[in-house]
Amino acid sequence: MAFREYKVGARMFGLAFGSSMFITLYMPAVDIASVSATTSAMERQLAFGRVGGFSYADPFLRGHGKPVTVDIVQDPKTGAAIEPTRAYVYTPEIPFPNGVRHPRILGELPSELSVSKGRMTDADEVQGAVFVVRETTREGISVPYIENVTATRGWTPEATLARADDKNRAFIGKGKIMFVREGCWWCHTLLPEQTQDWQYFGAPPMLGDFNGESPTAFGSDRKGPDLTHVGSRNSSREWMMLHFFNPRLVQPHSIMPRYDYMWGDVDADGRPIDYDAWRAAYDEYEAGNTIYPPEVPVPAVDSEARALIDFVINLK
Amino acid sequence: MFKYLFAKNEDIPAGSAAVFFGFSSIVWFVVGTAMGSFNAAKLAFPDFVTGSEILSFGHMRQVHVLAVILGWISMAFAMAMMYITPALGNTKLWSEKLGVWNCFLWNVGLSLGLFLLWLGVTSGREYSDLPWPIDIVVIIGLLVPLGINVWMTIKTRRVQGIYTTNWFFAAATFMVIIVFTVGNAPEFFQLTGLTEAYLTWWFAHNVLGLWITPVAAAIAYYVVPKVTGNPLYSHRIGHLHFWSVVVFYSTPAAHHLMSAPLPEWLKSFASVEGVLILVPAIAFVSNLLLTMTGKWRMFVENIEIKFTITGVMMAIPLNMQGGFQQTRAINWYVHGTGWMVAHAHLALLGFSTFLEAAAVYYGLQTLLRRKLYSLGLANFHFWMLLIGFTTYWVSMTIAGLIQGAGKIYAVPYIDVVIAEHPYMIARWVGGTMVFLGNCVWLYNMWMTARAGTVIPAGRLPHELAYER
Amino acid sequence: MAWKFDNPLGTLTTDDQNVSAKKLWNEETLGGITEDNKRLPQPVVALMVLTIITAFMITFPLWGKRPTAAIYAPYIEMMSSAEVQGKSDDEAMTYIVSQVKASGFEWQSELERHPLEMDDLRLIRDQLIKLKQQGVDLREYNVLGNQLVMANFEGNRRADGSVERFQPWWDKGYTIAGFFIIFFTIGVVIAIKRLPENEWQPTHGGH
Numbered sequence: 001m002a003f004r005e006y007k008v009g010a011r012m013f014g015l016a017f018g019s020s021m022f023i024t025l026y027m028p029a030v031d032i033a034s035v036s037a038t039t040s041a042m043e044r045q046l047a048f049g050r051v052g053g054f055s056y057a058d059p060f061l062r063g064h065g066k067p068v069t070v071d072i073v074q075d076p077k078t079g080a081a082i083e084p085t086r087a088y089v090y091t092p093e094i095p096f097p098n099g100v101r102h103p104r105i106l107g108e109l110p111s112e113l114s115v116s117k118g119r120m121t122d123a124d125e126v127q128g129a130v131f132v133v134r135e136t137t138r139e140g141i142s143v144p145y146i147e148n149v150t151a152t153r154g155w156t157p158e159a160t161l162a163r164a165d166d167k168n169r170a171f172i173g174k175g176k177i178m179f180v181r182e183g184c185w186w187c188h189t190l191l192p193e194q195t196q197d198w199q200y201f202g203a204p205p206m207l208g209d210f211n212g213e214s215p216t217a218f219g220s221d222r223k224g225p226d227l228t229h230v231g232s233r234n235s236s237r238e239w240m241m242l243h244f245f246n247p248r249l250v251q252p253h254s255i256m257p258r259y260d261y262m263w264g265d266v267d268a269d270g271r272p273i274d275y276d277a278w279r280a281a282y283d284e285y286e287a288g289n290t291i292y293p294p295e296v297p298v299p300a301v302d303s304e305a306r307a308l309i310d311f312v313i314n315l316k
Numbered sequence: 317m318f319k320y321l322f323a324k325n326e327d328i329p330a331g332s333a334a335v336f337f338g339f340s341s342i343v344w345f346v347v348g349t350a351m352g353s354f355n356a357a358k359l360a361f362p363d364f365v366t367g368s369e370i371l372s373f374g375h376m377r378q379v380h381v382l383a384v385i386l387g388w389i390s391m392a393f394a395m396a397m398m399y400i401t402p403a404l405g406n407t408k409l410w411s412e413k414l415g416v417w418n419c420f421l422w423n424v425g426l427s428l429g430l431f432l433l434w435l436g437v438t439s440g441r442e443y444s445d446l447p448w449p450i451d452i453v454v455i456i457g458l459l460v461p462l463g464i465n466v467w468m469t470i471k472t473r474r475v476q477g478i479y480t481t482n483w484f485f486a487a488a489t490f491m492v493i494i495v496f497t498v499g500n501a502p503e504f505f506q507l508t509g510l511t512e513a514y515l516t517w518w519f520a521h522n523v524l525g526l527w528i529t530p531v532a533a534a535i536a537y538y539v540v541p542k543v544t545g546n547p548l549y550s551h552r553i554g555h556l557h558f559w560s561v562v563v564f565y566s567t568p569a570a571h572h573l574m575s576a577p578l579p580e581w582l583k584s585f586a587s588v589e590g591v592l593i594l595v596p597a598i599a600f601v602s603n604l605l606l607t608m609t610g611k612w613r614m615f616v617e618n619i620e621i622k623f624t625i626t627g628v629m630m631a632i633p634l635n636m637q638g639g640f641q642q643t644r645a646i647n648w649y650v651h652g653t654g655w656m657v658a659h660a661h662l663a664l665l666g667f668s669t670f671l672e673a674a675a676v677y678y679g680l681q682t683l684l685r686r687k688l689y690s691l692g693l694a695n696f697h698f699w700m701l702l703i704g705f706t707t708y709w710v711s712m713t714i715a716g717l718i719q720g721a722g723k724i725y726a727v728p729y730i731d732v733v734i735a736e737h738p739y740m741i742a743r744w745v746g747g748t749m750v751f752l753g754n755c756v757w758l759y760n761m762w763m764t765a766r767a768g769t770v771i772p773a774g775r776l777p778h779e780l781a782y783e784r
Numbered sequence: 785m786a787w788k789f790d791n792p793l794g795t796l797t798t799d800d801q802n803v804s805a806k807k808l809w810n811e812e813t814l815g816g817i818t819e820d821n822k823r824l825p826q827p828v829v830a831l832m833v834l835t836i837i838t839a840f841m842i843t844f845p846l847w848g849k850r851p852t853a854a855i856y857a858p859y860i861e862m863m864s865s866a867e868v869q870g871k872s873d874d875e876a877m878t879y880i881v882s883q884v885k886a887s888g889f890e891w892q893s894e895l896e897r898h899p900l901e902m903d904d905l906r907l908i909r910d911q912l913i914k915l916k917q918q919g920v921d922l923r924e925y926n927v928l929g930n931q932l933v934m935a936n937f938e939g940n941r942r943a944d945g946s947v948e949r950f951q952p953w954w955d956k957g958y959t960i961a962g963f964f965i966i967f968f969t970i971g972v973v974i975a976i977k978r979l980p981e982n983e984w985q986p987t988h989g990g991h
Contacts, residue, residue: 098508553825
């Protein structure tokens with residue numbers, strides 16, 4: 001282009017910008033789209049539900065419209081004993097995750113199996129459905145798929161929920177919303193480095209571990225430990241409960257904020273929680289005037305704290 | 317401002333939009349740094365303001381980030397575009413009314429978005445945290461009108477040439493619209509998995525590389541020749557700078573996810589391109605420092621040049637860090653540590669803030685036709701910013717190296733937290749200095765508008781002597 | 785696009801284009817700002833070349849390469865050797881490392897970059913032996929934490945049409961970057977050479 005010749009310049013700009021967009025958007029998108037979902041990806045999205053951030057179903061991120069994860073040992077229809085099974089219960093009107101709505105997200109083979117063998121696409125949001133993750137072997141390789149057990153075995157959402165007592169229910173989907181809303185991921189990454197980091201925080205994620213999940217919330221700024229496998233390192237609900245209520249009860253040097261406000265107004269027994277009294281008692285303890293810190297209330301079943309603990313414990 | 321929203325375009329005084337944008341940007345800067353200082357206090361003293369959802373760190377961190385990026389930096393950019401673009405075309409802003417509306421929508425839209433974000437209404441994606449309805453407001457209400465005004469002003473210019481600054485303005489406003497639209501596609505279309513993760517960082521990288529860095533540089537291309545009176549050293553280096561930004565800065569997005577399971581070829585490509593961001597940096601720094609030839613005393617005596625050249629010189633460590641920390645060989649050590657936080661602040665609070673501050677100082681004096689109220693207060697602002705930032709940068713860099721060492725020696729994380737604690741306090745002190753400096757700046761600019769000496773017609777602000 | 789190729793080191797535009805460019809350059813005042821026609825300073829060109837060379841050197845596969853399963857194969861083999869039995873973990877590891885080093889192992893430098901302990905070796909041992917029995921190329925597997933995982937590289941195609949999963953010398957990313965740099969350099973050189981030659985300096989209308 002000659003001096004002050006902008007027609008050519010504008011075309012060159014289009015060419016340069018367009019080619020970098022082609023390389024950084026189109027080419028990786030083709031590669032990423034060809035990846036098949038792993039078991040972990042299926043478990044994650046079935047537990048989390050559709051979107052983990054802002055959505056129509058849950059505009060203020062209160063954890064509405066999320067599935068319940070249950071561990072059962074009896075067939076919900078017949079009552080016969082079965083292998084311990086983790087089922088994802090979508091009561092009517094709960095939005096299905098993206099892998100169920102658009103099977104191609106799961107990758108070629110898993111989506112084909114989920115549709116043909118698992119009857120995944122027969123599920124209906126209006127009626128609700130129960131899903132489990134299965135594995136089968138194809139040409140010597142283990143392939144995971146999603147089974148719509150409402151269609152294949154007649155497990156209705158109500159019957160399945162009824163087979164699991166409170167201990168065996170986990171509000172993981174609601175907990176993921178809490179994790180996103182409360183900004184846990186501003187300090188705790190969900191992505192161990194591929195080099196040198198795993199001895200402490202466990203294996204980094206594999207290709208295909210995220211198909212269908214949004215947001216991935218990897219985090220970028222670590223001020224506390226990585227949480228990718230925290231449930232494998234520490235699976236004590238009591239420890240988590242104390243730690244969320246006031247991290248300095250269990251770790252005096254922690255700089256994590258207190259999340260006591262997630263307990264809501266009442267504890268698990270329906271007794272009102274007196275935060276002012278608790279804090280006053282804690283200050284006494286911290287000042288060395290009392291030997292024991294005040295009791296931490298057990299969070300109610302429908303509290304946000306319960307859901308967050310369920311989510312964190314299940315990061316395996 | 318409100319009376320101009322429904323006035324005829326001809327009745328709005330030239331420069332109104334830029335003045336509104338200028339003062340809005342300073343106010344957002346005060347707000348953004350106040351939140352930064354508050355957040356830093358929480359990291360240093362974890363029980364400081366506790367037990368309240370709305371004042372918790374996780375709710376406020378992203379509000380600080382976006383208040384600074386979309387409020388301070390981007391509004392200062394809009395301010396600079398609205399007075400520099402017409403000045404370089406010997407013309408008026410294409411539509412002053414569109415500019416005033418743009419400023420109004422920007423303040424309203426951003427306040428709404430940040431209010432929702434503060435409540436916890438987030439998309440859960442770093443830097444593109446705003447929920448998608450607000451993203452649409454940002455694109456349609458903020459970025460597109462700004463782009464139209466810039467492009468049409470350049471189109472209706474009364475000179476044949478387009479100066480380097482305007483190349484950058486026109487290209488960057490176009491690119492940021494594309495980046496914002498594509499980068500938020502995961503929310504619009506519910507894209508998931510690695511696509512979502514990659515596009516999150518594609519957005520975060522490109523909003524810096526194709527919006528903040530080139531526009532900040534473009535401001536320096538205007539301020540230095542204008543205030544010193546020297547011609548720009550070389551039109552040719554300007555070409556080198558512009559084309560290398562478009563080609564090299566738009567490509568390394570994947571280097572933010574070197575530890576994620578992305579295709580390896582993409583990481584190789586991104587890390588080569590990532591080192592090549594040194595090419596525009598070399599061109600930019602050399603062109604401007606050579607333009608200063610013979611006028612270096614203004615670096616001491618003139619507040620706009622002091623800010624601009626400090627910002628230009630910060631581009632050197634910024635790009636040396638940025639170029640090399642993203643390679644496979646180094647990234648695993650510093651990734652996700654305080655080093656990155658320091659680097660991000662070097663880009664936004666160091667390099668770009670100093671350049672924008674110069675544009676706002678110079679622009680408000682020119683548009684209001686009033687000489688700066690007090691050089692003393694401006695110098696105080698400069699040193700508070702510089703010392704505060706440096707304290708922050710040094711302390712977070714050290715904290716990051718401690719974290720990196722903790723990674724390889726598999727130190728229990730709590731020991732890293734304990735070791736970092738003094739640096740967290742230093743970061744809070746540095747951030748608070750920046751906040752206090754900005755309060756003084758707001759006062760200084762307000763007094764300039766009220767009580768600054770009127771600049772006679774035909775004179776430029778820097779030709780008058782400072783009075784206080 | 786009339787190009788003059790007989791004096792490409794001066795300028796690529798024709799004389800009449802240069803005349804009009806010079807006239808425009810001198811007369812125009814872009815809001816009171818003017819530009820000079822200085823050449824790219826040689827240090828800037830040198831720094832640019834240095835940056836491009838550095839960009840490839842520092843991202844070269846040697847640096848920051850993830851450890852592949854292949855580099856630990858000799859360690860795993862020696863784990864079951866008679867000499868190692870009965871030694872403590874640390875002694876055994878020291879012995880294995882020194883033995884492999886003495887044997888002049890091909891990827892010794894990578895081993896030094898990614899040292900392991902006996903416990904780490906135990907985690908990957910069975911997986912590595914299994915892979916070896918399957919007869920796969922161990923270079924295609926990365927050691928990620930406690931797992932051996934197929935790497936995500938795209939290399940040469942084998943005769944049966946499958947793709948090698950280790951980084952080839954012509955890595956797709958580097959190749960694209962190489963083309964990108966070539967196009968950029970040609971484009972910028974043309975843009976600059978289309979200006980009037982740099983011996984001419986504008987007078988900016990006498991300013």
